[in-house]
Amino acid sequence: MKKKLRKYIILPLLAVLWLCGCGKKEETDTETVYADREKNQELADFLIAYYQIPEEFCTETRYYYDRVDLNEDGTEEILAVVVGEYTECDGGDPAVILEQSEQGYQVLERFAYVRTPVYVSDTMTDGWHDLIFPAYGGEEGTGFRVFHYQDGIGYQNENMEFMEDMDENFCGKKMIADNFIDDMDKGNYLTLRETPLSGN
Known part of the structure; x- marks a missing residue:
């Protein structure tokens, strides 16, 4: 009888502890963000102008973008990645961080190539969130x-690090x-340009 009673007490207790543990894990889980689909x-x-992409490549060149406040100043920057035959290289695709104003776009940082997703860490250095990009192959x-x-x-300086595995305790956004x-x-x-309708 005592064994049965102990069983009925321990199992619910383990379930509660498991749920509490999951709750803690959810607090540190990465928030997954997909690119903005609005043209x-x-x-x-x-x-097109910045990368000097010929018009014949524009209808086949894709772009992915989203907004994120990297320096916590209340204004979101734009993170954009260009994907296409004309711009690609062995290491990935080019990306830029842009600031938008009434005068247009200003490039805050450019990366010759990146892999996605882009991890925006909750950890900040000199007032800006750390950025983490997957790397495949290369040196x-x-x-x-x-x-x-x-x-x-800016971001590209001698403080860049390389790690073989993502930190298990990573907190932030996967953009x-x-x-x-x-x-x-x-x-x-x-795409940078819409494909013309046939007959036009």
């Missing part, structure tokens, strides 16, 4: 490139987490 032709035009090998902002220089291959198959993406 932004002003941004597309800027990217560094497979892992993650960690960029710490440096006042007066532009879209599956580029799946999007391509489904036609679920934005």
Whole structure:
């Protein structure tokens, strides 16, 4: 009788402890954010001019973007990645961090190539959130490139780190987490220029 009673007490207790543990884990889970699907032709035009993309490539070149307040000043920056035959390289796709004002877009940082998703860490350096990009192959090998902002220089400085595995205690956002291959198959993406309708 005591064994049965103990069983009925312990099992619910374990369930409660498990739920509490999951609750704690949820607090540190990464927030997954997919790219904005609203067409932004002003941004597309800027990217065409900035990367000097020939018109014949524009209808096939995709762009993914979203907004995030990287320096906690109350104004969101734009993170944009350009994906296409003309701009791609072995290390990934080019990306920019932009500031938007009435005068247009200003490039705050440019990356020659990145892999997605982009991890925006809750940890900040010199007032800006750390950025983490997956890395595949190359001199560094497979892992993650960690960029710490440096006042007066930006994200690309000698403080860049490389880690083989993502920190289990990572807290932050996983942005532009879209599956580029799946999007391509489904036609679920934005291009710098719309494909003209046949007959026009």
